[in-house]
Every structure is written in structure tokens, then in C-alpha cells.
Amino acid sequence: MPAEGATVIAIESDSDVVTARQRARELAAELELSSTDQTLLATAISEVARNITTYARRGEVSVSIVEDGRGRRGIRIVASDQGPGIADVERAMQDGYTTGGGLGLGLPGARRLVDDFALDSEPGRGTTVTLVKWSRT
Amino acid sequence: MTVPILKQGPFLIATIQAALTDTDVLRLQEDVMQQVTRHRSRGIVVDVTALDVMDSFVSRSLRGIAMMTRLRGASTVIVGIQPEVAFAMVQLGMSFEDVQTALDLEEGLALLQARREPGDGAG
Amino acid sequence: MAEEVEAATNGNQQSADLLKELVAHLSANRTNLRQEWARRIGEARLLTALTPEEIFNEATSVYDNYVEVLETGLVEALQDYARNLSERIIPRGVETDEVLGIVLLLRDVLARSLFQKYQQDFAYLNKVLDAYEPAANRIANTVAINFVQERERVIRQQQEAIRELSTPVLQVRERLLILPIIGVLDGQRARQLTEQLLRGIRANRARVVVIDITGVPTIDSTVANHLVQTVDASRLMGASVIITGLSPEIAQTLVTLGVDLSKVNAIGDLQGGIEEAERLLGYQVSLGEGAADESR
Numbered sequence: 211m212p213a214e215g216a217t218v219i220a221i222e223s224d225s226d227v228v229t230a231r232q233r234a235r236e237l238a239a240e241l242e243l244s245s246t247d248q249t250l251l252a253t254a255i256s257e258v259a260r261n262i263t264t265y266a267r268r269g270e271v272s273v274s275i276v277e278d279g280r281g282r283r284g285i286r287i288v289a290s291d292q293g294p295g296i297a298d299v300e301r302a303m304q305d306g307y308t309t310g311g312g313l314g315l316g317l318p319g320a321r322r323l324v325d326d327f328a329l330d331s332e333p334g335r336g337t338t339v340t341l342v343k344w345s346r347t
Numbered sequence: 348m349t350v351p352i353l354k355q356g357p358f359l360i361a362t363i364q365a366a367l368t369d370t371d372v373l374r375l376q377e378d379v380m381q382q383v384t385r386h387r388s389r390g391i392v393v394d395v396t397a398l399d400v401m402d403s404f405v406s407r408s409l410r411g412i413a414m415m416t417r418l419r420g421a422s423t424v425i426v427g428i429q430p431e432v433a434f435a436m437v438q439l440g441m442s443f444e445d446v447q448t449a450l451d452l453e454e455g456l457a458l459l460q461a462r463r464e465p466g467d468g469a470g
Numbered sequence: 471m472a473e474e475v476e477a478a479t480n481g482n483q484q485s486a487d488l489l490k491e492l493v494a495h496l497s498a499n500r501t502n503l504r505q506e507w508a509r510r511i512g513e514a515r516l517l518t519a520l521t522p523e524e525i526f527n528e529a530t531s532v533y534d535n536y537v538e539v540l541e542t543g544l545v546e547a548l549q550d551y552a553r554n555l556s557e558r559i560i561p562r563g564v565e566t567d568e569v570l571g572i573v574l575l576l577r578d579v580l581a582r583s584l585f586q587k588y589q590q591d592f593a594y595l596n597k598v599l600d601a602y603e604p605a606a607n608r609i610a611n612t613v614a615i616n617f618v619q620e621r622e623r624v625i626r627q628q629q630e631a632i633r634e635l636s637t638p639v640l641q642v643r644e645r646l647l648i649l650p651i652i653g654v655l656d657g658q659r660a661r662q663l664t665e666q667l668l669r670g671i672r673a674n675r676a677r678v679v680v681i682d683i684t685g686v687p688t689i690d691s692t693v694a695n696h697l698v699q700t701v702d703a704s705r706l707m708g709a710s711v712i713i714t715g716l717s718p719e720i721a722q723t724l725v726t727l728g729v730d731l732s733k734v735n736a737i738g739d740l741q742g743g744i745e746e747a748e749r750l751l752g753y754q755v756s757l758g759e760g761a762a763d764e765s766r
Contacts, residue, residue, distance in 0.1 A: 224368035249431035430668035449708035
């Protein structure tokens with residue numbers, strides 16, 4: 211999937227998360243994503259970027275427009291950090307933190323907000339979350 | 348950024364104007380508790396109309412505020428959740444079941460009024 | 471990202487020279503080839519939605535873009551033009567076969583002019599065609615694909631608009647909205663309904679919403695979940711939801727799917743639902759009478 215002019219935003223504070231969300235909204239508006247879809251995307255970014263500020267202290271979020279083989283365009287978000295990493299990825303993707311399942315990282319929730327989702331993480335190596343929201347038109 | 352809290356009769360109104368950082372949230376919780384105590388408020392309306400995103404952190408924080416004010420005998424009503432934001436919250440799995448919500452400030456205040464005991468004085 | 475026009479057989483340099491010659495020939499004959507093309511378009515009764523002047527203007531743009539692709543090997547400008555052209559002519563009712571038709575006609579017109587020029591040297595003509603044909607085909611392809619994509623995009627938008635129109639959110643009384651749903655629901659339509667309803671709650675300041683699904687024969691788990699999410703999202707906006715017309719079959723489906731029906735306020739029929747809604751609204755108003763609620 212070729213990326214068109216990705217914007218990379220360093221994430222060190224909550225205001226950086228807001229910057230990343232704004233950038234994603236701008237690109238989403240260019241692709242004429244509905245305001246609902248824009249909000250879903252911005253919310254997903256908020257969820258995953260907050261993990262960066264909470265656990266890794268710093269990382270980065272890249273926002274870009276991508277295209278699949280059939281001419282469909284979308285927004286791709288890559289949130290990465292060199293933080294502690296997640297040991298149990300499967301558990302991280304489970305819901306129900308308070309009932310013993312999941313890890314409270316908001317990842318299963320973020321996944322429900324987007325179309326494509328990928329989690330790559332290893333203790334000591336850091337974490338990369340990739341989100342894609344496709345345009346419906 | 349400090350969230351302004353205004354007094355309206357027996358109630359308080361806190362209007363959130365932009366995305367909240369962790370520090371902002373702690374500050375808001377402290378300010379709310381302080382004001383509720385000082386004015387012996389019976390309820391507080393938290394207006395989130397300006398928020399274009401409500402993630403799990405913000406939602407948890409607001410629920411925290413609602414719980415704390417309840418300990419002081421005050422009700423909390425969250426108002427101004429926008430359609431897109433409501434949709435996203437529900438997709439995210441947060442439905443605020445134990446927190447009262449209303450459409451806007453006017454509705455929120457009406458709800459707080461209605462919850463007072465019938466026959467209660469101007470208090 | 472430059473797409474190189476593929477050279478044919480005998481080495482890139484010879485191909486490049488041939489293309490240069492081609493471009494020179496096309497530029498030199500720009501006037502009469504454009505006219506020939508426009509004439510053949512009219513003859514084939516294509517682009518009847520456009521006036522002869524418009525046809526000639528577009529023919530000029532396409533011709534010049536065509537030559538530019540041959541010259542530079544880059545298709546970006548052509549893609550942009552094709553997209554732009556599609557946006558303009560689709561609303562005028564131009565069909566896909568017409569667009570395909572005119573591009574192929576241009577290819578023919580140019581090919582014939584090459585036959586005429588090089589008819590004395592058959593071997594050389596073949597070399598020229600070897601250089602010309604792949605480029606011409608790529609161009610036809612590019613224009614056609616862009617047109618089709620644009621058309622599909624327009625169709626999807628229209629479908630979306632139709633879906634929206636077919637399920638209105640009705641304000642019957644103050645603070646009360648009714649959403650009658652008719653027909654089979656799929657995930658996309660259900661989602662669209664939710665969005666419309668939530669906006670309706672804000673616009674009409676509704677406190678109670680009655681969703682009537684009498685006209686819905688069956689629902690699957692996706693739609694059932696959407697229904698529950700709609701109830702939750704409406705509550706976040708301060709509105710309570712009553713669902714009416716839940717057939718025994720659908721109720722059975724929901725139970726089987728494990729949907730938590732306790733959060734759903736279900737009433738038998740629409741009439742009953744409206745009565746319950748008014749009761750809820752009246753109840754809320756009378757509670758407010760004790761405290762000076764001047765708003766009503």
C-alpha cells in the first residue's frame with residue numbers, strides 16, 4: 211500500500227495527541243469521509259496515542275492517505291513507540307478489563323472503530339499499532 | 348486549561364471547552380469537589396458540547412467526578428454529547444450507564460430540578 | 471511516480487526516437503487530426519449530450535494530453551484530466567460506452583494517419599506501430615478506468631442519498647420522535663439510520679424516541695447489535711428509546727443471539743409506544759412543576 215506524503219507527529223504530551231487527531235481529520239475531510247467516520251478515527255487515535263503517553267512516555271503517530279489495489283482510498287494511522295511492549299498480545303485484544311479479561315489498553319475498542327487493525331508488540335522492543343479507515347464513497 | 352465552573356442557584360455548571368490533558372482532569376476533579384462543598388450544591392452539569400472526541404480516559408474521568416460528587420450528596424449530569432461522539436463512544440464500548448446524561452444545558456438543569464424532592468423549598 | 475511507457479523490442483533508444491517522430495507527426499497534424507476525430511465522433515453518434523463546440527474543445531484537451539503522454543511517458547496529467555472530465559460529463563448523462571468509444575476512435579484516427587504516412591515502408595511502419603500501440607492502449611485504459619471509477623463513486627453517493635430519503639425521522643409532538651423502519655435492514659442501512667436518528671434527537675431536542683420495526687421482517691446479529699447501540703447512543707444524548715412492533719420471530723432471534731433485552735423498552739405496537747412515550751414525557755414535565763421550570 212503506497213503512502214502519500216505521511217505526516218509524522220512526535221507524541222510526548224496530550225497536546226501532541228490532539229495535533230495528531232487534527233491532522234487525521236484534515237486528511238479525512240479531503241477524502242470526504244463522513245463526520246461520523248472522522249470522529250471514529252479521531253477517537254481511535256486518542257485511544258492508542260494515550261497508551262504512548264501513559265506507558266512509553268514518547269513515541270510517534272504517522273498519518274497518511276493510502277490506496278488499495280481497487281482505487282479505494284483511506285487514512286492510515288501508525289502509532290509506534292519504543293516503550294515496554296506488550297507481553298500478552300492476545301490478552302491485550304480481549305474486552306472486559308474489569309472482569310479479568312483484557313489489559314485495559316483500549317485496543318479492542320479502538321479496533322471496533324476502524325476497518326483494518328494490526329498490533330505488533332514485544333516486551334523490550336516497543337509497540338506499533340496500525341489503523342486504517344477506508345472511504346465509503 | 349482550567350475548566351470554568353459557574354454557580355446557578357443550587358447547581359453548578361462546568362463547561363469543558365477543549366480536549367483535556369491528564370493534569371486538566373485532576374484539576375477539574377479538585378475544583379468540582381471544592382465548589383460543591385463550598386456552595387453545598389445539589390447538582391452539577393458538566394457540559395461537553397465542545398468536545399469532538401470522548402475517549403475512554405475522558406469517559407472514565409467524568410464517571411469519577413460523578414461518583415465523587417455523589418459522596419457529597421450532589422448529582423452530576425453530563426450534557427452536550429454530540430451525535431458522532433455518542434456513536435463513537437458506543438462503538439468503543441462505553442455507554443455511561445451509571446451516569447446521567449441530557450441533551451444540553453437547559454435539559455440538564457431541568458433534570459436536576461426534577462430530581463429534587465417534591466415540596467423541597469428554594470434551598 | 472512516473473510510469474515509463476514501455477519500449478517495444480529493438481532497444482529503448484530506437485523506441486524513444488520513434489516516439490519522438492510520432493509526437494512530431496501528431497503535433498504537425500494537430501488541426502486536421504482533431505477535426506477528423508471530432509467528425510468521426512459525430513458520425514458514430516457519440517457524446518450526443520454535448521454540443522459540437524464542447525465536443526471539439528474536449529477533443530482538443532484529450533488530443534493534447536494524448537501527445538503529452540507519448541512525449542513524456544507520464545500519465546499523471548492525463549489521469550487528472552480524465553477525472554476532471556468525468557466529473558463534468560457524468561452529470562450530463564454521458565455513458566461509459568461513449569467515453570470508451572471516443573478514445574478508441576482517436577486511437578484509430580491516429581493509427582490511420584500513421585498508415586498513410588509510412589505506407590511506402592512497411593517494415594518501418596511496423597516499427598512505428600510497435601512503439602505507438604502499447605502507449606495508445608495505456609492511454610485508452612487510463613481514461614476508461616478513471617471514468618468508470620468516477621461513475622461508481624457517483625452511484626454510491628446516489629444510493630446513500632436514496633437510503634437517507636427512504637427512512638425519515640418524524641417529529642410527531644414536541645420532544646417525541648418516531649422512526650418507522652420498513653424493509654430489510656443491512657449493516658450499512660442500520661448504521662445510517664442510527665446517524666440520522668442521533669442528529670434528529672439534537673435537531674428536535676427529543677427526549678423520547680419510538681423506533682417502530684413492524685415493517686421489518688427479519689434482522690441478523692449485526693443489525694440487532696446496531697439496535698442496541700442506537701438505544702445506548704440515544705441515551706447518551708438524553709433520550710430514552712421505545713421499540714415497538716417487535717414481532718415474535720424477531721424477539722426469538724434477539725434472544726437466541728444473546729442480546730440483552732432488559733435494556734430495551736419494548737412495547738407491542740406503535741400506538742402503545744406513543745402512549746408510553748407521552749406518559750414518560752408527561753411524567754417528566756410534572757416532576758419539574760415543583761421547581762420553577764418556566765421553559766414550558
